[in-house]
Amino acid sequence: MSNISKTYEPQEIERTIYEEWERAGNFHTTADAAGQPYCIVIPPPNVTGQLHMGHALDETLQDILIRYHRMKGDNTLWMPGTDHAGIATQAKVEEQLRGEGTNRYELGREKFLERVWQWKETYGNRITYQLRTLGSSCDWERERFTMDKGCSAAVRKVFVQLYNEGLIYRGTRITNWCPKCNTALSDIEVEHETEQGHLWHLRYPFADGSGYIEVATTRPETMLGDTGVAVHPDDERYKNLVGKKIILPLVNREIPLFADSYVDKEFGTGAVKVTPAHDPNDFEMGLRNNLEQVKVINNDGTMVDGLGKYSGLDRYKCREVIVADLEAGGFLVKIENHEHAVGHCQRCHTTVEPLISKQWFVKMESLAAPAIEAVKSGELKFVPERFTKIYINWLENIRDWCISRQLWWGHQIPAWYCDDCGEMTVSETDVTECPHCHGKNLRRDEDVLDTWFSSGLWPFSTLGYPDDTPELKKFYPTSVLVTGYDIIFFWVARMVMMGLKFRGEVPFKHVFIHGLVRDELGRKMSKSLNNGVDPVEVIEKYGADSLRFMLITGNTPGNDLRFYWSKVESARNFANKIWNASRFLLMNLEGFDPTFKTTRDDLELADKWILSRLIYRVETVTDSIERFELGEAARQLYEFIWFEFCDYYIELTKARLYGSDAQAKATALFVLSTVLETSLRLLHPFMPFLTEIIRQKLPKVEGSIMLAKYPTVDEFADLISNDDNIGEFADLVLNIVKTVRNLKSELGIDSRKKVAVVLKITHKNCADMLKSHARYITDLAFAEPITFADEKPAHAMSNVIDGAEIYLPLEGLIDTDKEIARLTKELDKVRKGAASTAGKLNNERFLSKAPAEVVQAEREKLDAANEKISALEQRINQLENL
């Protein structure tokens, strides 16, 4: 045992332990296993992705909950899997093709998809392997993929049903288009950023030569597609001009001036050029006013053919040319600076172009209503609660969801078009013959579905849907969803809607929201800033337990946290502390009879104290986990293990361990073992590897800690009851210890050098107890000999605390004047406190309105303060008389 290394070296150990766990099937469960079902579905990481800090946090939180519930005896399932991540994955393979001098169109759809699947086979395991290094106890035997057979079947079934119910439709609309990704996007895939732009004031001449009207625009290049100019119907400036014809500059097209109440009289000139093909508002106005839609921008962001010199120009280059030409033609009035919001593609950050195209949409209103209700009724709860507002607000203002993407990697839309009769057929099974005309000339819709469509089904598709599996029956609805606030709309809301629609129940009862992991400066970790810290690197250097502990300490639900290497080090030090406390125990355990069991009567006060503290921590840690306050639970564990167990209790056992009383030593070892073993189980969800390796070294312990019982208070029922006034006694002892240490330090005495101490005990309940256990003060404060006396030694350093006066008699070392000054300062402090307490007690309203126990506590406080005051006064008086 003594050959255990002095520091904890996690690297090798972690890998070995994880392999053992997985080999033993510890992560796996079945629907018919015993216990209450407890299930979490993993937020599936992108199949080609790499682990980042956000994953590490997300995984850690889930693994803590999962391990806790598994130990509690619940039938616990953590369902893992990956997401096909349409655009991201396709982009990676396309990049690879570019390197080979080819592209997807040259390859063709079928060959291209083969390449993507190949890519998935090559890189798809990387992320799940990385999850393992964190210690994630996922049921890997059940691993799923959003494009596997089952998930694909679920997607088809859901799509067809929604279509048949009229909730999915195909329509020509103006949608967000990314010219770079070359696909339509949903509204939430567009990120708005305010940019410093310009407002160009243009002069549009009337056809009849009667002058001109001035319009203002942020996008002059779209003027090529203008098919009207709009003013507000009540705008006095323009009222008489409505109906006139305008000659569009540069194009020389005749367009109408019309009135539409959408126009804001106050903005710009009050007259808007209308480009129905390239602006969502103009599109609507165009529909209302029967305007022509003239498309001037291609899907790739260049100008269309037939525009003369402008054709083929990039939209921004075209803008420059147009402005120059307008200026040359005398049509440009002025250019103003103007700040406005511009939409960008979430994935590639290209400026989005609103374009008219035929796309598939989901009607959201009827799906959103139950999802709102589920939260309002409390069936689904957000942690922290404030996110319910954000969620509800979004759902209440929801618009139809564009679900078709012009990509190849994804779930291809199950719709077929008949070239013979022109009819469309939507079907769960592939269509080879047109059901309308029995023609065979069928073309399948080329588009694939938005990745989030399949993600939305994840909580039930992974459990077996569309089949009615035992897992689906047992584990749906799942218990909690753990995710970041950044994907509440993308994912959470859609899962709730789909879950309610297709299972009739919410997909999870709690949504546990966490924040983002930021860098040391509080910036978001990003590729472009290159400020990301690789969790794998942290694990290699410090171990997964340290990373996990670092990520949850000091963190509260929903709030962002910063990554600091010093915080990882602090967590590593904690792991090392536990390692060494265990090493200490194991060394002393050599030759000890492991079957020895102590009884309540053998326990001494220190044992009772640490057991009472342990019980308290079992309660608070459990309670904190249940409330999702994992940072608080971690703090409780840290305090207990480091301060109470290591700093005090272990020190107090040393006398017994090194002494000659075999029975006393056995008792100390028994309590040490019990408390350590229980602490390990309590800590296991947070630091799974360390707790496993240490517990395996303890005698009499069998099996993995993963499958051990989570500690409960009643485990200790026969060892300790709470009728002892142990807490009061401990407070007094620790207070005296602290005071002795302090006085020694002030005198410059080495903390480990023994000094004589005289104590005058004034505590009502604990005087005798303290006298018979003075050894505790000797052991913790290196105070020896300790004498109890009523008289006050004259030449001594001293202080007064609640329940005791402490003297360090040091003839010749004491500077009386300094002592008086120090004690006077102390006296002032106590008097101030006493005055404020007395103030409260003199307040009639405090006495009549505050709860009796609060008043009583104040009374006791005042008594104690008064005692202290008189003791200090006497002492000062005594010194002055020297």
Added chain:
RNA sequence: GGGGUUGUAGCUCAGAUGGUUAGAGUGCCUCGUUGACAUCGAGGAGGUCACAGAUUCGAGUUCUGUCAGCCCCACCA
């Protein structure tokens, strides 16, 4: 334009349902290597809890407003 959130020790953050002298980590200062641990131990300095009001016997904690930062949502060209 709406909504949210943050402001507590030099730094990073905890402080549920209002009730002792407001805590931790880290940094800093002083001391200490004989048997768990220097990835350690002992002691110490450091906070008018952003500001102003209100509610209350009592506010870091509840409410209102102000200031500062961050974030989300939003079709004013």
